[in-house]
Amino acid sequence: MAWMSWTLPTALFFIGIAVILVGMTTWQIVSPCVERRGFLPLATTRGDRLFIGLLSSAFIHLAFVALTDVNIAVVTVLCAFWMIILMRWG
Numbered sequence: 001m002a003w004m005s006w007t008l009p010t011a012l013f014f015i016g017i018a019v020i021l022v023g024m025t026t027w028q029i030v031s032p033c034v035e036r037r038g039f040l041p042l043a044t045t046r047g048d049r050l051f052i053g054l055l056s057s058a059f060i061h062l063a064f065v066a067l068t069d070v071n072i073a074v075v076t077v078l079c080a081f082w083m084i085i086l087m088r089w090g
Contacts, residue, residue: 020050024046024047024050028046028047033046038090039089039090040086040090044090046087049086049087052086052090053083053086053087053090056082056086057079057082057083060075060078060082061075
């Protein structure tokens with residue numbers, strides 16, 4: 001793994017994704033979900049909303065990095081709130 005530049009933020013990012021995936025898998029085993037409709041224009045499961053949330057968070061980060069000088073930590077907190085809203089009401 002020496003070929004990759006493992007900085008602390010990079011490691012924390014991948015550890016966070018791994019923890020989310022393990023948590024979602026455990027949640028699915030304990031309490032299987034059914035598709036439901038929220039404010040998204042399609043019926044989704046928890047996994048669908050997680051994927052949509054991660055993908056949209058990546059685009060939100062890219063937009064803020066490209067268009068503003070806002071600290072990335074502020075954008076990360078914004079995306080965390082976005083994920084909570086999407087997972088709950090999406």
